[in-house]
Amino acid sequence: MHVSLDGFVQGPKGNGDIEYFIVDKEINDFASKRIQSCDAALYGRKTWQLMESYWPVAGNQPNASAHTKEHAKWYAGIDHYVLSRTIKSDPSKKLKVIGQDLVKEINDIRNGKGNEILIFGSPSTGHALQQLGLVDGYWLFVNPILIGSGTPLFDGQKATTKLRLVESHKFNSGVVSVSYDRIK
Amino acid sequence: MHVSLDGFVGGPNGEMDWINVDDDLFQFANERTKASDAALYGRKTFEMMDAYWPTAADQPNASNHDIEHGNWYNEVDKIVMSRTIKSDPSKKMKVIGKDLVKEINEIKNGNGKEIVIFGSPGAGHSLAQLGLVDEYWLFVNPILIGKGIPMFNGQKELTKMKLVETHVFKSGVVCLNHQKL
Numbered sequence A: 001m002h003v004s005l006d007g008f009v010q011g012p013k014g015n016g017d018i019e020y021f022i023v024d025k026e027i028n029d030f031a032s033k034r035i036q037s038c039d040a041a042l043y044g045r046k047t048w049q050l051m052e053s054y055w056p057v058a059g060n061q062p063n064a065s066a067h068t069k070e071h072a073k074w075y076a077g078i079d080h081y082v083l084s085r086t087i088k089s090d091p092s093k094k095l096k097v098i099g100q101d102l103v104k105e106i107n108d109i110r111n112g113k114g115n116e117i118l119i120f121g122s123p124s125t126g127h128a129l130q131q132l133g134l135v136d137g138y139w140l141f142v143n144p145i146l147i148g149s150g151t152p153l154f155d156g157q158k159a160t161t162k163l164r165l166v167e168s169h170k171f172n173s174g175v176v177s178v179s180y181d182r183i184k
Numbered sequence B: 001m002h003v004s005l006d007g008f009v010g011g012p013n014g015e016m017d018w019i020n021v022d023d024d025l026f027q028f029a030n031e032r033t034k035a036s037d038a039a040l041y042g043r044k045t046f047e048m049m050d051a052y053w054p055t056a057a058d059q060p061n062a063s064n065h066d067i068e069h070g071n072w073y074n075e076v077d078k079i080v081m082s083r084t085i086k087s088d089p090s091k092k093m094k095v096i097g098k099d100l101v102k103e104i105n106e107i108k109n110g111n112g113k114e115i116v117i118f119g120s121p122g123a124g125h126s127l128a129q130l131g132l133v134d135e136y137w138l139f140v141n142p143i144l145i146g147k148g149i150p151m152f153n154g155q156k157e158l159t160k161m162k163l164v165e166t167h168v169f170k171s172g173v174v175c176l177n178h179q180k181l
Helices: A025-035 A045-052 A066-077 A102-111 A123-131 B023-034 B043-056 B064-075 B100-109 B121-129
Strands: A002-004 A008-010 A040-044 A079-083 A095-098 A117-119 A137-143 A161-170 A176-182 B002-004 B008-010 B038-042 B077-081 B093-096 B115-117 B135-141 B159-168 B174-180
Touching (some): A025 A066, A040 A123, A095 A102, A102 A117, A161 B159, A176 B174, B023 B064, B023 B135, B038 B043, B043 B064, B043 B077, B100 B115, B115 B121
Parallel strands (some): A002 A137, A040 A079, A079 A095, B038 B077
Antiparallel strands (some): A137 A176, B002 B008, B135 B174
């Protein structure tokens, strides 16, 4: 998740106001490696629709970069879980819609044979899962900027949650990646 | 400034019991603090500091950190934002707050090296809102506390920063140093 130093994942203009974040080749390469270990992605409906309008065809474009091809291949191979009350599951897209009973549904996925589920963007989905105590780890790209207002990364987290720092990495752009596991 | 991963510098009642401070961190902070020759506090933090540090180095059981920081404290100029207390030259203490922008800029343009703000979230917010904070030193603690006193508050303008330094402590605390561009 890309986040400003003051804790926002999106600016005041709302949906997709993310021009503040630095995503360059160094970060893409780093993230790609990490993403390969995940075999499921979880999104809110809005982020899913954004992803779905791009990634299924992105790898086939004549000018597709190596990163685009790699990520598109990964995208096509994984399961996609989407939190929504309006859209329907679609096995042909490996898309499964959840949201009737989040705790049970997420735990079923966790207890399955998959290795890791990654949430992409989707701040309100992140908030809902945090409130239910369903987030086991955080992987943040802290950007060297103060946005001042917008959508906060953390919201509605009620209990104190202890974390363990797993890794930190400094990029040339001034972005710092930190990853944490929740201590249970 | 010690801050939780979710951006709080204190709990709802100012609790700071979640903050990780060990010898490793004290030593790092001491080195850094020595580069500053003035400290800025809000009134509450100043009163807390002034109740402890002036005599901390003289205590029979004083730790190295007590001695180093105690000596530093006694030497530096202490600038306090308050409308209720008065300057006291015998303590090298100067009260400001009538015209913050002017007062802070005068200090910045003086012959001092650097002013460091300790704690004092209220003072920090006022200065950030006035665009008077040039640099942040954050010690990001591996914890989410959910609610409390936010580190950043009321900052209106988009502010681009430059990452200067990072340091990872054994405790899982990550220090981030940013300067305003």
